[in-house]
Amino acid sequence: MSPVSVLAPDLGVAPRARIRRDTATQRPHIPWAEAVARELSALASLADEAQARARVEARLDGLRLALHASPFHARRLRDAGMHPGDLRGLDDLRHFPVLERATLAAHWDAIPTLPTASSECVVVRSSGTTGAPVNVVRDRRDCLLMWAVLRFLLARAGARLPRRPRVVLLDALPGGLEYSVRLPILEDGALHRVSVLRADAAERLHRVRPAVVFSDPEGLRWWTARPELPRPALMLTSAQHLPTALRDTLTRDLGVPVLNYYATTETGPLAWECLRTPGHFHVFAPDVWLEPDSDDVVVTRLRPSVLPLLRYRPGDRGTVRRDACACGFRGWTLTGFGGRGACRFLAPTGRAVDAWAVAWVFKHHALRAFRLTQDAPEGFLLELAGASEPEAHALTERLVAALRNLGWASPRVAVRHEDAAAWSAPAKPQPFRCLVTPQGH
Amino acid sequence: MAFSIPRLREQLAAAPLASPYPHELAVAVICDVFRAANQRPPRREAFVQFERHRGHALWREQVSMLAHVLASTSLREETVKALDTTRTPMARLEQFFQEIEPLTAEMVRANAFRQEEFLRVWIRAMGGALENETPAASKQRLEQLDYRKAMADFRAAEAARKKEADRREQLLQEAARREAEARGWRE
Numbered sequence: 252m253s254p255v256s257v258l259a260p261d262l263g264v265a266p267r268a269r270i271r272r273d274t275a276t277q278r279p280h281i282p283w284a285e286a287v288a289r290e291l292s293a294l295a296s297l298a299d300e301a302q303a304r305a306r307v308e309a310r311l312d313g314l315r316l317a318l319h320a321s322p323f324h325a326r327r328l329r330d331a332g333m334h335p336g337d338l339r340g341l342d343d344l345r346h347f348p349v350l351e352r353a354t355l356a357a358h359w360d361a362i363p364t365l366p367t368a369s370s371e372c373v374v375v376r377s378s379g380t381t382g383a384p385v386n387v388v389r390d391r392r393d394c395l396l397m398w399a400v401l402r403f404l405l406a407r408a409g410a411r412l413p414r415r416p417r418v419v420l421l422d423a424l425p426g427g428l429e430y431s432v433r434l435p436i437l438e439d440g441a442l443h444r445v446s447v448l449r450a451d452a453a454e455r456l457h458r459v460r461p462a463v464v465f466s467d468p469e470g471l472r473w474w475t476a477r478p479e480l481p482r483p484a485l486m487l488t489s490a491q492h493l494p495t496a497l498r499d500t501l502t503r504d505l506g507v508p509v510l511n512y513y514a515t516t517e518t519g520p521l522a523w524e525c526l527r528t529p530g531h532f533h534v535f536a537p538d539v540w541l542e543p544d545s546d547d548v549v550v551t552r553l554r555p556s557v558l559p560l561l562r563y564r565p566g567d568r569g570t571v572r573r574d575a576c577a578c579g580f581r582g583w584t585l586t587g588f589g590g591r592g593a594c595r596f597l598a599p600t601g602r603a604v605d606a607w608a609v610a611w612v613f614k615h616h617a618l619r620a621f622r623l624t625q626d627a628p629e630g631f632l633l634e635l636a637g638a639s640e641p642e643a644h645a646l647t648e649r650l651v652a653a654l655r656n657l658g659w660a661s662p663r664v665a666v667r668h669e670d671a672a673a674w675s676a677p678a679k680p681q682p683f684r685c686l687v688t689p690q691g692h
Numbered sequence: 693m694a695f696s697i698p699r700l701r702e703q704l705a706a707a708p709l710a711s712p713y714p715h716e717l718a719v720a721v722i723c724d725v726f727r728a729a730n731q732r733p734p735r736r737e738a739f740v741q742f743e744r745h746r747g748h749a750l751w752r753e754q755v756s757m758l759a760h761v762l763a764s765t766s767l768r769e770e771t772v773k774a775l776d777t778t779r780t781p782m783a784r785l786e787q788f789f790q791e792i793e794p795l796t797a798e799m800v801r802a803n804a805f806r807q808e809e810f811l812r813v814w815i816r817a818m819g820g821a822l823e824n825e826t827p828a829a830s831k832q833r834l835e836q837l838d839y840r841k842a843m844a845d846f847r848a849a850e851a852a853r854k855k856e857a858d859r860r861e862q863l864l865q866e867a868a869r870r871e872a873e874a875r876g877w878r879e
Binding site: 329343 | 796843850
């Protein structure tokens with residue numbers, strides 16, 4: 252069975268997309284995007300910790316104003332006997348209350364500051380692959396931020412852009428959504444969303460000749476199977492565990508640097524995985540501050556935004572420390588990053604299969620939580636919280652199809668409904684487990 | 693010897709959480725500080741009068757908390773050294789209780805910022821100085837911490853938000869009315 256037959260467009264679970272066509276309105280934001288990249292670069296090469304902290308702390312002025320202007324934060328701080336003026340330095344943060352993901356989901360419309368007409372706010376919904384979906388209010392610059400960060404990442408990877416660069420968003424999700432728009436904010440380039448489900452995907456990529464490709468591991472895997480495709484200057488992936496073998500194939504065999512970054516819908520980009528030392532995620536300071544010496548990721552966003560985030564806990568695990576990395580980076584680095592941990596399922600043939608290859612199945616399902624455990628060579632247990640019977644049924648069908656595609660001849664998926672409250676741990680659960688041991692061991 | 697906020701906080705962290713002092717005993721503990729500095733403490737009647745005319749809902753718990761902090765840290769000993777005769781003890785106490793008016797005992801116990809504010813206001817009212825800090829820096833820090841000012845800011849921000857929300861609501865209603873009228877005209 253080919254991948255196309257499994258990832259058929261008629262699955263129809265892709266979210267409805269609204270594409271902005273008034274891309275000329277990006278132009279006034281180009282100086283801002285350049286400044287963001289410049290500041291990230293400046294801090295990433297600043298060896299002196301005291302100076303780096305001072306630059307980060309300079310951003311607290313804006314945060315204090317935003318906290319005052321946010322009805323939720325103002326009320327919360329007042330109830331706790333605090334006020335935004337108490338926040339004078341990074342060390343003060345630990346005294347402030349933590350914002351849990353569930354609280355953000357419940358108060359998503361009270362946390363933003365009152366937007367102005369020029370903020371051009373939109374509400375986006377996180378996919379909820381590994382947690383409850385959250386409505387997130389974003390202003391225009393929140394929406395454009397990745398293009399600013401991309402300038403910085405291109406420089407880190409030593410990648411050079413041609414004139415009018417083409418960026419491809421290579422999509423392996425069901426639904427087959429495709430579009431093309433101009434991208435003035437990145438050197439007058441263009442953005443093409445290309446679905447691997449379409450029969451002409453490779454042909455389109457040949458025509459587009461992308462300089463930059465964004466995709467998930469499933470899309471990158473699809474790319475590695477087609478070595479004749481043009482070679483971009485940089486490939487980027489996020490939100491999921493990136494298997495080492497896949498990165499090696501792209502970097503070594505195709506000669507394309509692959510940059511894995513850590514971002515959430517709520518916070519925007521948080522860190523990027525070092526190109527020299529896998530597993531080390533360098534923090535995008537001074538745009539965000541990830542609290543050092545904690546076992547959980549705790550984020551304070553220091554870039555101005557309609558949505559002030561103070562000590563937000565996205566539910567991922569990891570520890571941040573000051574670092575002088577072999578790649579030349581100087582700053583704060585996240586290690587032991589979890590919540591999206593690696594797992595390998597064991598196919599009946601004995602082949603180890605990256606469990607995240609089936610992660611797409613869970614996209615766009617409003618699940619409180621899930622865990623997929625391989626408990627027999629052909630047997631899987633799917634634990635679900637907060638899913639209805641019809642949802643669970645549809646999910647199981649897709650999962651069986653995906654497992655067949657990966658090499659299981661007759662996979663069995665048993666569903667067990669769990670109490671949502673019992674799964675409301677502060678950190679995200681490890682979504683994949685394998686209890687099967689390889690034969691001969 | 694100057695006061696040290698970190699040292700006082702360390703001592704307070706090691707002390708029991710709640711003040712064990714009932715009101716009368718707490719007043720006695722406070723008066724004892726002035727007595728140790730060879731100053732005549734306020735008469736009991738002065739406290740009664742203060743509570744009657746200028747006291748507030750949190751005053752008694754603040755008195756109890758102050759006695760607890762004085763008895764369980766070096767604040768008492770350092771205050772005795774800092775006190776001079778330029779002002780009367782009651783004038784100093786009146787200034788202190790006026791400036792910490794919105795602080796609850798729970799805030800002083802569990803909130804790092806309000807605890808610091810409580811200690812700094814006491815030190816200023818008693819005419820003390822802080823270790824490794826200029827008077828100007830101490831003044832600036834107290835202004836940053838001032839919870840009375842913060843409460844006023846919260847109220848002003850809330851009123852401004854409400855006014856803006858009302859204005860937007862009115863604009864929406866007017867737009868809806870204009871749209872409805874235009875639709876009626878076309879029909």
